[in-house]
Amino acid sequence: MPEALTDDQIVETTAATTPGMFAVLLRNRVAVAAGLVVLAFVAVSVLAPWLAPFDPNLQHPDAIRLPPVWQSGGRAEFLLGTDALGRDLLSRILYGAKVSIGLGVMVVLLTMVVGTGLGMIAGYFGGWFDAAMSRLVDVLLAFPFLIFALAIMAATGPNLTALVLALAFKGWVDFYRVARGDVLSARHADYVTAARGVGAGTAHLLLREILPNIVPPIIVLATLRMATIIISEASLSFLGIGVPPSIPAWGTMVSDGRGDIATAWWIATFPGLAILFLVLAVNLLGEGLRDALDPRMRL
Amino acid sequence: MNEVSPLLRVTDLVKHYRVGRRALRAVDGVTLEVARGETLGLVGESGCGKSTLGRLICCLEPPTSGSVVFDGVDVLALPERELRRMRPRMQLIFQDPFASLNPHKTVRQIVGLPLQLWERSKGEELRRRVDELLETVGIDPRQADRFPHQFSGGQRQRIGIARALACKPDLIVADEPVASLDVSIQAQILQVMRDLRQRFSLTTIFISHDVSVVSHVSDRIAVMYLGKVVEIGPAQSVIARSLHPYSRALVGAVPRVGAEEGPEAPRLKGEPPSPLAVPSGCRFHPRCYLNQAAECRQVEPELRALAPGHLVACHLAAG
Numbered sequence: 001m002p003e004a005l006t007d008d009q010i011v012e013t014t015a016a017t018t019p020g021m022f023a024v025l026l027r028n029r030v031a032v033a034a035g036l037v038v039l040a041f042v043a044v045s046v047l048a049p050w051l052a053p054f055d056p057n058l059q060h061p062d063a064i065r066l067p068p069v070w071q072s073g074g075r076a077e078f079l080l081g082t083d084a085l086g087r088d089l090l091s092r093i094l095y096g097a098k099v100s101i102g103l104g105v106m107v108v109l110l111t112m113v114v115g116t117g118l119g120m121i122a123g124y125f126g127g128w129f130d131a132a133m134s135r136l137v138d139v140l141l142a143f144p145f146l147i148f149a150l151a152i153m154a155a156t157g158p159n160l161t162a163l164v165l166a167l168a169f170k171g172w173v174d175f176y177r178v179a180r181g182d183v184l185s186a187r188h189a190d191y192v193t194a195a196r197g198v199g200a201g202t203a204h205l206l207l208r209e210i211l212p213n214i215v216p217p218i219i220v221l222a223t224l225r226m227a228t229i230i231i232s233e234a235s236l237s238f239l240g241i242g243v244p245p246s247i248p249a250w251g252t253m254v255s256d257g258r259g260d261i262a263t264a265w266w267i268a269t270f271p272g273l274a275i276l277f278l279v280l281a282v283n284l285l286g287e288g289l290r291d292a293l294d295p296r297m298r299l
Numbered sequence: 300m301n302e303v304s305p306l307l308r309v310t311d312l313v314k315h316y317r318v319g320r321r322a323l324r325a326v327d328g329v330t331l332e333v334a335r336g337e338t339l340g341l342v343g344e345s346g347c348g349k350s351t352l353g354r355l356i357c358c359l360e361p362p363t364s365g366s367v368v369f370d371g372v373d374v375l376a377l378p379e380r381e382l383r384r385m386r387p388r389m390q391l392i393f394q395d396p397f398a399s400l401n402p403h404k405t406v407r408q409i410v411g412l413p414l415q416l417w418e419r420s421k422g423e424e425l426r427r428r429v430d431e432l433l434e435t436v437g438i439d440p441r442q443a444d445r446f447p448h449q450f451s452g453g454q455r456q457r458i459g460i461a462r463a464l465a466c467k468p469d470l471i472v473a474d475e476p477v478a479s480l481d482v483s484i485q486a487q488i489l490q491v492m493r494d495l496r497q498r499f500s501l502t503t504i505f506i507s508h509d510v511s512v513v514s515h516v517s518d519r520i521a522v523m524y525l526g527k528v529v530e531i532g533p534a535q536s537v538i539a540r541s542l543h544p545y546s547r548a549l550v551g552a553v554p555r556v557g558a559e560e561g562p563e564a565p566r567l568k569g570e571p572p573s574p575l576a577v578p579s580g581c582r583f584h585p586r587c588y589l590n591q592a593a594e595c596r597q598v599e600p601e602l603r604a605l606a607p608g609h610l611v612a613c614h615l616a617a618g
Contacts, residue, residue: 190398193359194459198413198466199386212403 024292031288037281045097052091053077056248060086065264081266083256089266092248093274099249100278103160104230107167112222114168115175120206120214122176123183130180137173145170146235153241163242167229178221182214216293223286227279234275250275304371305332306469306502307356312365314351324574325351326362327526330602333470338496338503340517340534342510342549344571348526349506350394353472356504357391358382370469387413387466394475396455400447406433406458407443413465432461436491453484457491464495471496472504477512489516511553514538519608522546525582526574528602532609542611545583581614589615 025031044051066082067074068089074081080089122130149166156162186192187210195209236242237251245252250271257267314326326348333339341349354360356367358374367374374385393399400409411429414420420428430440436457438450447455456476463471473492477485493516496503507513513520514534521531522543530543541547548567565588572578578585580596587595594614602610605617 190393190395191401193354194391194393194399194462195401195412197357197359197386197389197391198462199383199416200412201383209401209404213401 022292025288028288028291030284031292034281034284034288037277038285041097041278041281042101044094045101048094048098052088052094053079054088054091056092056095057087057246058091060088062086065260065267067264068266080270081264083253083267084260084264089253089270092253093250093271095248096250096253096271096274097278099243099247100230100233100275103164103167103233103243104226104282107164107171107229108222108226110164110168111171111225112175112218115172116179116214116218118172119176119179119181120183120210123180124187124202124206124210133176133180137176140170140173143170145232149232149236150239150241153236158241158244160243163233163236166236167232171225171229174221174225175218178217179214182217183210186210186213216290219293220286220290223282223289226282226286230275230279230282306335306370307333307504308368309356310366310368312352312355312367313363314348314355314360315363318575321575324526324577326355327574327577328365329523329526329528331521331528331531333502333504335469335502336500337518338505338516340513340520341504341506341523342513342520343508343523344549345508346571346574347523348574349508349523350474352523353391353474353504353506356470357389357472358386359391387417388468389470389472390463390466390468392456392459392463392471392473392476395479396452396459397447397479399459400455402447405444405446406438406450409447410443410458410461410465413462417466428465432465433458435464435495436461437487451484452480453488456480456484456488460488460491460495464499467499468501470502470504472506474506475508476505478507478509485512492516510538510549522549525571525577527582527612529583529613530609530611531602532606532611536606536609540606540609542605542609542616543583543613544587544589544615548588581612583613591615 025035060078060082063075063078063082064086065084066078066086068081069076069079071081078088078090080093082088083092118133122133148169152162152166152169183206192205192209195205200209233242233249234251234254237249238255240252240255242251243249253271254268254275257264257269257271261268309332310330312326312329313324315322315324317323329348329352331339341352343349351360355362358367362375366376369385369389372385374382377385400406407426407429410432411420411425414425414428429443433440433443438454438457438461442450447458450458460476476492477488480488489512492503495501503516505513505516517534519532520534520537521528522537522545523529524545530537530541530546532542537546538550541550544565545567548565551565552567567586568588569586572582572585580594580598581587581600584591584595592614598614600612600614602612604610
């Protein structure tokens with residue numbers, strides 16, 4: 001005769017163990033693969049000087065537009081071939097990872113901190129600050145990003161600081177809106193009221209009660225933004241107003257190779273593939289993180 | 300300190316919410332006292348403002364007007380810092396145990412928060428105190444490092460009670476603490492609350508729409524209708540000798556096993572009016588089944604004592 005379970009037994013069966021966030025993440029094979037790819041890209045960006053066979057700007061006059069090694073005419077020392085100036089493509093892609101990842105991380109961190117902070121303050125306190133910020137955001141949203149970035153970069157010439165600011169200029173708005181909206185709904189949640197009721201201060205309520213609940217959407221947004229930033233940087237570099245020409249960047253390389261796409265497909269294709277794989281991996285990792293950050297997934 | 304002064308005195312408390320251009324009169328002038336150690340039952344239909352009143356009493360929402368005097372201190376006049384220091388002394392138990400625990404915090408963090416805040420408790424000492432509290436409410440301390448979603452509704456409500464106890468409160472406002480639980484669990488939680496009330500000599504305001512639950516736990520009962528207290532008095536006499544026609548209908552609506560069909564258990568007609576459009580005069584008059592006098596429709600009745608400690612707001616009621 002089966003007996004009804006008591007409260008305690010039910011809990012024993014559903015929650016014998018409480019795996020942490022990483023355990024959940026590691027169980028997601030796609031996320032693990034994506035994480036490894038991202039890690040590989042990061043490692044490459046750091047280790048480029050040791051991994052790359054050549055200086056990325058070194059020109060080989062005897063090896064102009066050489067095809068990759070597996071095509072006829074390719075040479076073993078230039079694995080992915082060379083570009084119109086005889087520079088080694090592999091070396092340039094390895095060095096280019098630094099610009100893409102470095103800029104992406106920097107811009108995302110900057111916009112995430114600024115946008116989330118402002119959004120939480122606006123959502124929690126409301127009032128004139130919220131009203132003023134919302135108007136500002138409306139104005140920014142009506143502003144075409146590329147035109148603005150073009151204007152800044154045209155005014156200052158290609159340099160990294162201006163590029164970071166141009167990319168961050170509108171990027172924080174997404175974080176602001178997500179954070180504000182989530183705080184607005186979490187502010188009156190019973191668990192926040194309860195913490196206030198036991199005497200917790202505003203800082204505790206915002207940072208310890210509300211923030212953990214809005215981190216998952218923020219993380220997901222950060223990875224999506226990371227992908228967008230990488231593409232934006234590549235677009236600006238493609239237009240010739242992004243990264244200074246002395247620094248190898250994937251966007252610039254795609255741009256340089258586009259004229260030769262019919263005769264020397266590899267010059268534009270390999271950096272393009274690098275962009276594709278990095279963005280894809282970052283997005284997949286973001287999705288895995290979103291699941292792992294939800295404690296309801298930790299059963 | 301004067302021993303006979305009430306722990307809580309609420310005077311003419313009003314909470315209006317603005318809905319468009321109109322005012323939603325959730326709480327519309329409530330005056331009551333709660334003595335130390337007693338349990339006051341607050342009963343009424345859903346939407347009558349009893350939950351809002353509970354939150355106002357715990358200072359979790361600012362009232363539109365009126366005063367809350369807790370242990371001789373006008374808490375609404377306190378600056379934010381001082382109010383924070385008072386907060387642990389008045390604790391709300393929430394109706395929905397699934398919403399009142401932060402899903403991203405472990406039970407240990409949730410229950411330990413008041414101890415960290417107010418007693419600078421930490422490390423091994425904090426562990427021990429939280430374990431004790433959990434044991435007090437019947438939760439296995441070995442489960443303390445789990446997250447709220449790993450517990451059932453009844454267990455979560457116990458955790459909520461443990462958090463309130465960690466504050467060492469004088470007053471507990473229990474807002475429908477069992478309404479969202481299975482009937483079999485309801486009795487357990489009520490028992491837990493009864494035990495703790497005696498053990499820690501707590502003063503309790505017990506909010507419920509269920510007259511039978513309230514009558515079991517309360518010393519005194521206040522009946523609310525549309526934002527006002529219409530009758531208040533000793534539990535026995537409010538149940539057995541209800542003076543207000545609304546209270547009589549509420550009490551009469553409780554099903555009793557074995558009881559014959561009562562002589563005249565009045566039935567209420569229709570839904571309570573919207574608190575956006577409170578009727579003139581006696582706010583109960585559109586649903587009242589008594590023969591109404593003209594003043595019922597014109598003059599708002601005040602609470603008046605018809606028996607010792609038994610007050611009613613009805614023109615027609617007679618002791």
